[in-house]
Every structure is written in structure tokens, then in C-alpha cells.
Amino acid sequence: MSRETVNLRKLAEALGLSQTTVSRALNGFPEVSEVTRARVIEAARRLNYRPSASAASLATGKARAIGHVVTFGDHMMVNPHFTDFLAGAGEVYARFGYEMLLRLAPAGGEEDVYRDMISRGRVDGVVVHGPLTDDPRIPFLRSLGIPFVVHGRCGEDPAGYSWIDVNNRRAFMRACDFLMDLGHRRIALINGIERMNFADRRRQGYEAALMARGIRPDPAIMFSEDMVEPYGYRAAMEVLTGRDPPSALLVSSVLPAIGVMRAVAELGLRAPADVSILVFDDCLSFLQPGSAATPRGIPFFTAMRSSIRLAGRRIAELLIEQIGTPGGEPKHELWEAELVVGHTTGPLPVTEAVGSVSGQSLKSRR
Amino acid sequence: MSRETVNLRKLAEALGLSQTTVSRALNGFPEVSEVTRARVIEAARRLNYRPSASAASLATGKARAIGHVVTFGDHMMVNPHFTDFLAGAGEVYARFGYEMLLRLAPAGGEEDVYRDMISRGRVDGVVVHGPLTDDPRIPFLRSLGIPFVVHGRCGEDPAGYSWIDVNNRRAFMRACDFLMDLGHRRIALINGIERMNFADRRRQGYEAALMARGIRPDPAIMFSEDMVEPYGYRAAMEVLTGRDPPSALLVSSVLPAIGVMRAVAELGLRAPADVSILVFDDCLSFLQPGSAATPRGIPFFTAMRSSIRLAGRRIAELLIEQIGTPGGEPKHELWEAELVVGHTTGPLPVTEAVGSVSGQSLKSRR
DNA sequence: AATAATCTCCAAAGCGCTTTGAAAAGGTGA
DNA sequence: TCACCTTTTCAAAGCGCTTTGGAGATTATT
Numbered sequence: 042m043s044r045e046t047v048n049l050r051k052l053a054e055a056l057g058l059s060q061t062t063v064s065r066a067l068n069g070f071p072e073v074s075e076v077t078r079a080r081v082i083e084a085a086r087r088l089n090y091r092p093s094a095s096a097a098s099l100a101t102g103k104a105r106a107i108g109h110v111v112t113f114g115d116h117m118m119v120n121p122h123f124t125d126f127l128a129g130a131g132e133v134y135a136r137f138g139y140e141m142l143l144r145l146a147p148a149g150g151e152e153d154v155y156r157d158m159i160s161r162g163r164v165d166g167v168v169v170h171g172p173l174t175d176d177p178r179i180p181f182l183r184s185l186g187i188p189f190v191v192h193g194r195c196g197e198d199p200a201g202y203s204w205i206d207v208n209n210r211r212a213f214m215r216a217c218d219f220l221m222d223l224g225h226r227r228i229a230l231i232n233g234i235e236r237m238n239f240a241d242r243r244r245q246g247y248e249a250a251l252m253a254r255g256i257r258p259d260p261a262i263m264f265s266e267d268m269v270e271p272y273g274y275r276a277a278m279e280v281l282t283g284r285d286p287p288s289a290l291l292v293s294s295v296l297p298a299i300g301v302m303r304a305v306a307e308l309g310l311r312a313p314a315d316v317s318i319l320v321f322d323d324c325l326s327f328l329q330p331g332s333a334a335t336p337r338g339i340p341f342f343t344a345m346r347s348s349i350r351l352a353g354r355r356i357a358e359l360l361i362e363q364i365g366t367p368g369g370e371p372k373h374e375l376w377e378a379e380l381v382v383g384h385t386t387g388p389l390p391v392t393e394a395v396g397s398v399s400g401q402s403l404k405s406r407r
Numbered sequence: 408m409s410r411e412t413v414n415l416r417k418l419a420e421a422l423g424l425s426q427t428t429v430s431r432a433l434n435g436f437p438e439v440s441e442v443t444r445a446r447v448i449e450a451a452r453r454l455n456y457r458p459s460a461s462a463a464s465l466a467t468g469k470a471r472a473i474g475h476v477v478t479f480g481d482h483m484m485v486n487p488h489f490t491d492f493l494a495g496a497g498e499v500y501a502r503f504g505y506e507m508l509l510r511l512a513p514a515g516g517e518e519d520v521y522r523d524m525i526s527r528g529r530v531d532g533v534v535v536h537g538p539l540t541d542d543p544r545i546p547f548l549r550s551l552g553i554p555f556v557v558h559g560r561c562g563e564d565p566a567g568y569s570w571i572d573v574n575n576r577r578a579f580m581r582a583c584d585f586l587m588d589l590g591h592r593r594i595a596l597i598n599g600i601e602r603m604n605f606a607d608r609r610r611q612g613y614e615a616a617l618m619a620r621g622i623r624p625d626p627a628i629m630f631s632e633d634m635v636e637p638y639g640y641r642a643a644m645e646v647l648t649g650r651d652p653p654s655a656l657l658v659s660s661v662l663p664a665i666g667v668m669r670a671v672a673e674l675g676l677r678a679p680a681d682v683s684i685l686v687f688d689d690c691l692s693f694l695q696p697g698s699a700a701t702p703r704g705i706p707f708f709t710a711m712r713s714s715i716r717l718a719g720r721r722i723a724e725l726l727i728e729q730i731g732t733p734g735g736e737p738k739h740e741l742w743e744a745e746l747v748v749g750h751t752t753g754p755l756p757v758t759e760a761v762g763s764v765s766g767q768s769l770k771s772r773r
Numbered sequence: 774a775a776t777a778a779t780c781t782c783c784a785a786a787g788c789g790c791t792t793t794g795a796a797a798a799g800g801t802g803a
Numbered sequence: 804t805c806a807c808c809t810t811t812t813c814a815a816a817g818c819g820c821t822t823t824g825g826a827g828a829t830t831a832t833t
Contacts, residue, residue, distance in 0.1 A: 046526060048789055059813045064791060074811060091526040095470070096789035098461035099818045111497075118692035119494040121487050128485040131477075131511035140529065141509040145497035160412065160457040162819095163506065269693045270665075296693055299636075299665055303707070306672045326484035327635040327662055341669070414819055425783045430821060440781065462819035465788045528789095 047088045056084050067092075094140075098162070106140035107360060108164035110151045112171060118267070119145070120171070121296065122349055125325050126192070129353025130168070137361050152181055159187050165364045168192060168356060172204075174238045188363040190356045193239050203363060203371040205356050209239050212345040212378040213246030213291065216319050219343075219380060220289045221254055224389030225317060229262035229287040231276045231297055240265065243293060243321070262287050273297025277304035281316065288389050289317040295328050298342060313387030318342065320385075321378070323349040343386035347378040413454045422450050433458075460506075464528070472506035473726060474530035476517045478537060484633065485511070487662065488715055489536070491691050492558070495719025496534070503727050518547055525553050531730045534558060534722060538570075540604045554729040556722045559605050569729060569737040571722050575605050578711040578744040579612030582657055582685050585709075585746060587620055590755030591655040591683060595628035597642045597667065599659045606631065609659060609687070628653050639663025643670035647682065654755050655683040661694050664708060679753030684708065686751075687744070689715035709752040713744040 053060045058081070066073045066081035073081075084090075098104050109130075111119055127141075134141050142164055146154040155178065158164050166188035169178055174196040182189045183202060191204040220228055230247050233240035244265075248258045261283070264276045273292060280286060281304065292298040298320040305312055312318050322344035359372055419426045424447070432439045432447035439447075450456075464470050475496075477485055493507075500507050508530055512520040521544065524530050532554035535544055540562040548555045549568060557570040586594050596613050599606035610631075614624045627649070630642045639658060646652055647670065658664040664686040671678055678684050688710035725738055 049791095050789075060790080061792080061814080062812055065812095068791085072811070077811080089526070091523065093465070093789050094527040094529045095461040095464035096818090097791075099459070099465050099820085100789080100791040102818075104461065111493075113494070119490040119497075121490050121691075121693040124485040124487050124490050127477075127509070128479070128511065131485075131509065135511055143493070143497065143507045143509050145494065145501055157457065160455075161460040163460045271694070302672070303668065306668070325487075327487040328637070415821095416819075426820080427784080427822080428782055431782090434821085438781070443781080459819050462788090463821075465790085466819080466821040468788075 047090050049090075049092065052081075052085060052088060052090045055088060056081060102162070104140075104163055104165050105138060106142050106164045107134060107357070108142045108144070108155070108158040108167040109170065110144050110146050110154045110158075110167070112146055112148050112151060118269070120268075122268075122294070122323055122325065123170070124327070125323065125348075125350040126170075126353035128326065129348075129350035129355075130357040131353075133354050133357035133361065139357075139361065151178055155182065156185070159185055166190075166360045168360060172238050173236050174241050176238075188360060188367075190360045190363065192352060192356055193237075195238055196241075199373065201371060203359060203373065205352055205359065205374045205376070207239070207347045207352075207376050207378050209242040209378075210246035210249070212321065212347075213243040214250040215246075215380055216291055216321075216345050217247050217250035220291070220317060220319060220386065221250070223289075223317065223386065225287075225289040226256060226389075227259075227262070227285065227287040228289045228291055229276070229280045230258075230264065231273060231290060231292045231301065232263065232265045233268045233293045235265040240293065247291060268294040268297050270296050270300040270303075273300025274304045275300070277301040278308075281305070281308055281310070287316075289319065289386070292318060292320040295320055295322050295325060295342065295344075299328075312385040315390065317387055317389075318385040320344045322346040322381075324351075326350065340381055340383040341385065343383040344381050345378040346381050347376055352376075413456050415456075415458065418447075418451060418454060418456045421454060422447060468528070470506075470529055470531050471504060472508050472530045473500060473723070474508045474510070474521065474524045474533040475536065476510050476512050476520045476524075476533070478512055478514050478517060484635070486537070486634075488634075488660070488689055488691065490693070491689065491714075491716040492536075492719035494692065495714075495716035495721075496723040497719075499720050499723035499727065505723075505727060517544055521548065522551070525551055532556075532726045534726060538604050539602050540607050542604075554726060554733075556726045556729065558718060558722055559603075561604055562607075565739065567737060569725055569739065571718055571725065571740045571742070573605070573713045573718075573742050573744050575608040575744075576612035576615070578687065578713075579609040579657065580616040581612075581744075581746055582687075582711050583613050583616035586655045586657070586683060586685060586752065587616070589655075589683065589752065591653075592622060592755075593625075593628070593651070593653040594655045594657055595642070595646045595653040596624075596630065597639060597656060597658045597663055598629065598631045599634045601631040606659065613657060634660040634663050636662050636666040636669075639666025640670045641666070643667040644674075647671070647674055647676070653682075655685065655752070658684060658686040661686055661688050661691060661708065661710075665694075678751040681756060683753055683755075684751040686710045688712040688747070690717075692716065706747055706749040707751065709749040710747050711744040712747050713742055718742075 049060050049063060053063045056063060062073055062077065063081050066078040067085060111123055131141055142158060144154045144158065155167055159167065167182065169189055169191040172191050172193045172195050176195050179191065179195055179202055189202065191202060194204050194206045217228060230244065232244055235241050235244055251258050262280050266272045277290060277300065290301055292301055298318060301318060305316060310316055320342045322342060324346060355374065363369055415426050415429060419429045422429060428439055428443065429447050432444040433451060477489055479485065497507055508524065510520050510524065521533055525533065533548065535555055535557040538557050538559045538561050542561045545557065545561055545568055555568065557568060560570050560572045583594060596610065598610055601607050601610055617624050628646050632638045643656060643666065656667055658667055664684060667684060671682060676682055686708045688708060690712060721740065729735060
């Protein structure tokens, strides 16, 4: 097998055909006879012909690539939820022959990176990750006129662009209701960064649920940070050893929830006997293959669940579709998270339900 | 600001210069006067000129992009350790103006994907992730003659290609010695998939350390799987509730170690009082910002530590350097992991050290 | 002043593909 | 047989950049 690359010209020469015919044969155009097409395809395979991506891109104006700009979090960290999104999207890209381009950007600096990728013609469309409530990227991308799909939504006018989002508000309302139905009244919120729209909506749901039962949200037990393990640990530690500790924790991701469990264990408490824990579960595959996380096949955490990987897949599909049909209307999908009951929630402990100085029961255990 | 893209021709026309001069001015060639260069740069900025990536790539033969092929794990999962690698590499790529291309491939199918990316000219170099002990990708890439750097090593001839690796063998030897110095004799190994060279070397180190003290490795307490949380849980559960349970666990990543902790807690055990746990810590940023994972600023896990993010950074640097100097020799770096003492290791519990039916003490606690 | 050397700048030829407009080849009906 | 389609193939013109081989203009050398 020859090492030097064979290009269209050489292939055409070898076949005794023109470049036009060869190109058309390979790209499935109808104006070439099937027998010729078969000959061409066979020769292409045999000579190991691969069309140059940049030449094709230059000629067609299409890059056959999709851009992702991932934002460094507060800890200069790439959000680990991203691997699962990537797994979903990457699968679709592979199927449709699209390339995936990745760039890092500091928070707030995404625009420049998008602009560069786009106006240099490296990508045909982009995905927007982690939209803020009032995100400048949306009007910016709209002004560029490039196809894009947002993973999540912004605050206003969610009709003017394509997005896929979980109904975060309702998810957290239901989660909160579920805990209150079990008797819990004091529920801590360990949320993501509330500049991000998803976290903002989650807080809204949490607050609305509380208020609906006449409970005033207490900022002392509400947190908002990057969703990492140590954050969960710290927040749980603070709130469980503080005065008037909550009987339940609502946690925005499994990652901090693991930290919460570490704190709980360290304090000699147990879930759900001493404290209930309900998490939002993105079905991160490295934490949860299927739902059989405990011996009995019952998931460990009680959770609001929605697969981020599926979201990645769907968003990729939508974007490719949008690239294919330029004039199309924006599309939206709002997904409901499912409430899956696991091992970490239970009724309010009796000692507290009685109404004695709440929290004493917790502290005395240590 | 005009919406239609301005290309080199328009920019040259606007300036009353030839395309040659404009191109040279922008690319820093010496044969253009500084005053002209300044004029050109200013106009380029003002007209918002961005050279087309595909045109440049076609003309130069350089893609200014680097390819990464990530393998789906056994759970069709993208290794979460990858986010941190990505954070490190992406930073370097951004600095040098390189694009990062990502593709997914099923285990064993990476070659085709590499071949496609490379021979279509999409990338100037590639990174090999998770090399097997006898990985066909290395001879394959070598035969293609494209620059590549391996994150890790293969079994044989590590001189013929560039790589950066942790001294996994020594790391696990030291870890094992550390545990044995504390009195532990029965140490379980919760390893990664041993087809992968890093995991293979880790097992070698573990076995060598045991043998050096006359202990025969016991396959009953040695595991080898994808390093995810539930795996750690399952393995720990099995081994701690089985007969003759180990007094210490050596775990190949913090992810399964979290599962181990979950099992330990569920069994009513405590670390290090009942069981010691030592993990290999890749400094995943979502689990560990700095080392202050506990209130006292002492890391939670006792660990062999080496930053995967730093590895990503260094590998990117090496690869870019290699792309720049075609004829160069392969480069290697072997990094030593540091042993950091945390809260999860301690001396062998007395009850066991006495020599009573080992493991009874553990089981009776449940 | 004439020649050589240096600076600046340019026209034009690719890079490898797609695509337009047209021509040759083959098949039909009169 | 010829005129008229339809099918199949082709030559050539881009796409937007880099780069080669010169050509003017300017300055230095004899």
C-alpha cells in the first residue's frame, strides 16, 4: 500500500475518468451510472483515497464540524457533567460524520472564542453550554446568523432560539413537595451557581414549594456554588452542625451529594434516619451504571433524574437538523425529570416531629 | 459593522495592496515595511477580517488542530478523568492557537478514527489515551508518520515514541509498602482495567511489594474494572463481607474510592479504625480543589497523587513542539507520584494484629 | 553617473475539492 | 437515415489562502 496520499486527481487518472465524475460518483449524485459508481468506489477503497477535509470545506463552504465552548468554572475546572454530554453528542456526530471542536474559555470570554471559530469557518454550528439567566451569547450568536442550540434556557424570550432544557423549576418543586409530604419542614438547598439559569430556576421551584406551604425560605440554609464534591461536604457540614439544622437536604447534583454523604458519615449521622437527602441526578455514567447502585437494585439516592447524556444526543440531532435546513424555525423541548425513590429519604424523625427544640436531636448524636 | 465576511481579496482591495503583501504583513514576514504592516493590521481589525481556516489549511497543508480519540469504556462511558486532562491540554492549545478535535470510538475501533482524522488532513498530530500493554495504535501511528504523544506507555520499546507517564509500578509499590509498614498484611487491590498498561503496571507494583515481604497476592481480593463509583462499592462490599476480609484497600482512583467509602459506611465500619484505604489520586478538580478536603486542611484520602491535568498540559506542549520540529527525537517523561497522607490510613487494628480469626472483628460489627 | 544591492511590493500558480455549463454517447421514433 | 431525447462524462472556473519568482523603487557602491 502506497504511503503518499492519493488525491482526487490521481484517483481520476487511475480510473481514466474526470475528477467531476469521480467526485459525483463518491458523493452519490444521480448523474453517474451505477456501474461507474461501483468502479469508482472500489478504486477509492483500494487506493485508500480520503478526500481532504479542508479542500472540501473550502469548496462547499461547509465545515462539517460543530463547536463547543466549555467554560472554566470557578475552580478553573471543566464541569465533569460535560463528559456525559459529550458521550451523547459525540455518538450522534460520529453517526452523521460531523467533527467535534472543543475550546476552553474563561467565564465571560466565550464570545470571542465563538466568534473566532465561526468566522474562520471552522464550524457550521455551535452548542451553548450553561446559559446564564441573561446570557449575552444568545443575541450575539443570533446576530451572527449561525445555527446554534442551547443546553438550557435563558430568562427571557425562550422562543427566539433553539434549546433543550429540563423543567428545573418543577423538578425542584416536586422534590421539595416530596420531602414536605414526609414531614420535613426545614430543608436546605445546596444549589449550583445561580447566575446559571438552571440553578436559578431550581431555586425558584424550591422557594415556590416552600411558600405554598407557608414556609419562608431561609438564606442561612441555602447555598450556591460550583457543584463539586468538597462543596457538598462543606455546606452539609456547616448546616448540620449549625444551630437549627435542617432535617432534609436538597442537592443539585450527585457530585456535591457525595460530599454531603461524607459529611453525614463523619458526623455519625445516617440517611435517612437522621437526615433525608434528595439530589438532582444527571445520570452521570461514572457514578451510576443503570440504577442498580445498591445490592437490592434500588438506587442509592432518592433523586430527580434526567439524563444529561440523552440531552447531549438530542441537542446534537437538533443542531445537525438545523444546519441542514437553514430557514427553519427554532425548536424547543422541555423535559420533565422523574422522581426516583432511593435509600436516602424518609419521614421526619419522630424526635423532631414532636416539636422539641429542633436540631437538638441531631447534635446530641455526635 | 458589515455582516458579509471580508476575505483577503477584499481586505487587499480596501488597502490598495496586493494579497501577497497583506498576507505577509499579517503573518509577520520580514519583507514588508513596518509602516505597511501597521496599516494592514489596523485595517484587518477594523474590517473584522478573519482568515478562513480551511483555505489556510489547504494552502499550507497544516490543520492547526490536534486530534483526540476517546474510547467508550465498558459502560459506553467517557472516562471522567478525561475532563481534567482536557482542561490541561485545552489551555495549551488555546495559547498556541491550536484547535482540539474530539472523536468517540468504541474500544478497539480507534484506529479507523485516527486514520480518518489524519488522512483527511483534519489534524497535525494526535494524542493517544489509555494505551494498552500491546497497543496496535502505536505501530499504526508510527507507520503513518504523524506526530503523536502517548499518555502512558505500552509494554515494549518505550523509546520509539513520545510519551508521558506516571511511574505507576513504583507508586503502587510505595503505597503497598506504606500500608505494610503500618502492619497491614492483607491488602485488597481495586484496580483499573488491566488491559490498560497503567493498570497492569500498578498490579505489578502491588504484587512485587507483597512478594518482597513474602506475601502471595490473593486473586480473591484483586479486582480489575472500569474505575467508576459503583465498582468500588461492589468490590469493597464483596471483599469486606467475604471471609478473610482485608484490613486495607488499595484503590486505583478516587472515583471507585468514593464507592468504597459508601460500602464502608453502609457496613458500619470506619476508616481508618476498621479498614485503611489508600487511593491513587489524579487530582480531579471536581473532587478536590486544592488539598483542603477536610476542615483541618488535611486531605481526606491518603493517596498516591499525580495531576492528570498537568499531564494534559505537558502532553499538549510536547506535541506542539513535535509538530513544529518534524525530524525530532521522541521525548519521554516519567513522573513520580507523591505519597500524601490523609485520614483514611492507620495502623492495623489491634484485634487483627493479635492474630485472632482475621476478619471476624469486621463482620461482628454489622 | 552607472551599476549593484536592498527594500517593498506584486502577478500568478498552486492546494484539492465541488459545481456549472456543455459536449459526447447511446437510445427512440419518424 | 435523421432529428430528438436522455444518459453519461468532461473541461474549467471557482473557494480563500500561501508562496514562488520577479519587478519597480530606493539606497549604497564604484
